[in-house]
Amino acid sequence: MKTLIKNIEFSKVINLKNLISYQEAQVISRTIAQTPTVSISLFSLDKGEGISTHVTPxxxxxxVLDGExxxxxxxxxxxxxxxxxxIMPSNVPHGLEARxxxxxxxxVIKG
Structure with missing residues (x-):
């Protein structure tokens, strides 16, 4: 049987914040699910780090799990x-910076 969710334990109560750590001066990501129409990922960003402005389809x-x-x-x-x-709408420029x-x-849901 193929599972669509990965990098996370099944049939167990978890705290998503504990699945990804902070790294000094870095952006860390962990993919939870990736299909042609759905992407689910955890991110942790150190203070002052960001994701530059981009557009998604x-x-x-x-x-937000922690911080600001x-x-x-x-x-x-x-x-x-x-x-x-x-919610950040499709085809609209967006980005972020950790305060x-x-x-x-x-x-991310694609049509």
Missing amino acids: GDAMVQ AEITIDNNIFNVKAGETI VRFQMLLT
Whole structure:
């Protein structure tokens, strides 16, 4: 049987924040699922690190697990923190910078 979810234990209660560590001056990612239409990844960013402005072919949902980041969507700036979620629409430029150490679960859905 082929599983679609990887890099995570099945049938076990977990805390997503514990699945990815912080590394000084780095952006770390861990893919949880990757199909032609869905991508789910965990990210941790050290303070001051970022993901440069880019465009994706799918809608992207950021669920903030820890810390705080500044997310720019089409020249609009949003400050998001642990417990908050924001949607970045497809084909619209977006990027982010960690204000403090920052973890997120990123889900991208392509049509």
